[in-house]
């Protein structure tokens with residue numbers, strides 16, 4: 001839902017704040033990233049600029065050819081599925097790190113002494129406080145703006161509570177401030193090595209979808225949620241509903257009992273790195289003309305449109321006009 005804002009800030013700042021809110025919103029509600037694509041497809045696509053900002057096909061092909069060489073670990077001029085998987089792993093890590101870096105800088109961390117479990121001596125480190133984060137992400141004037149519909153304000157207030165719960169979970173040494181490593185868990189809990197942090201995603205999805213509170217997400221609960229959370233444009237495809245239902249039954253509901261329990265939710269929301277292997281297989285077969293299960297540079301360049309997600313964020317960042325955040329248009333709609 002789009003809201004009209006009436007406070008006195010210059011236009012650019014307001015735009016940026018809204019974009020950031022959307023960004024944070026997306027990172028706080030990662031089901032939007034994964035609900036229809038339990039692999040990383042959406043995350044990996046989110047960095048690609050709109051067609052109007054993209055460089056020429058020649059430039060993209062040249063970039064892919066350069067990256068191809070780097071990915072070809074055994075230098076046989078072919079990429080195996082395993083080599084493509086490693087490439088996907090690397091791009092994925094770059095996207096996460098870039099996202100963490102960008103948000104970390106935005107929140108303007110300050111330096112102070114931090115105690116941790118490993119070292120006896122405190123260390124000077126950059127940190128963020130909850131108040132600093134909260135005031136910048138959910139400023140009072142936004143939460144209390146009488147022009148904002150009640151329903152929207154309630155939903156933002158809930159987001160603050162969720163964010164606070166995540167903050168506490170990501171704060172591994174319980175000093176109420178987050179160092180960058182903890183902040184990474186905060187904005188990307190699905191990547192965390194801490195099971196408690198990952199568990200918050202299951203908890204949040206139950207809160208969002210489990211309307212009768214029995215700790216099981218039925219197909220109906222799942223579909224109701226997807227319908228309300230997916231932009232209309234995406235839902236318009238005639239087979240959208242059938243595709244989502246079959247996704248639930250064939251992939252998510254592993255024991256085929258018609259509902260998702262916590263374990264099934266967990267493997268949906270925090271999939272293992274094997275998903276990159278699936279992605280690599282999909283990418284290779286999308287361009288593998290001679291069917292040898294490997295990619296030549298010609299095969300890749302001929303189908304260059306299929307390989308945008310393998311180009312790291314650093315390359316794309318150069319082509320964004322007006323310093324837009326990655327995927328901002330898409331995130332706009334989700335607010």
Ligand SMILES: [Ca+2]
Nearest residue numbers: 072076078079
């Ligand atoms: Ca090779």
Ligand SMILES: [Ca+2]
Nearest residue numbers: 171175177178
């Ligand atoms: Ca901490």
Ligand SMILES: [Ca+2]
Nearest residue numbers: 210212214216
């Ligand atoms: Ca239920």
Ligand SMILES: [Ca+2]
Nearest residue numbers: 253255257259
């Ligand atoms: Ca089940």
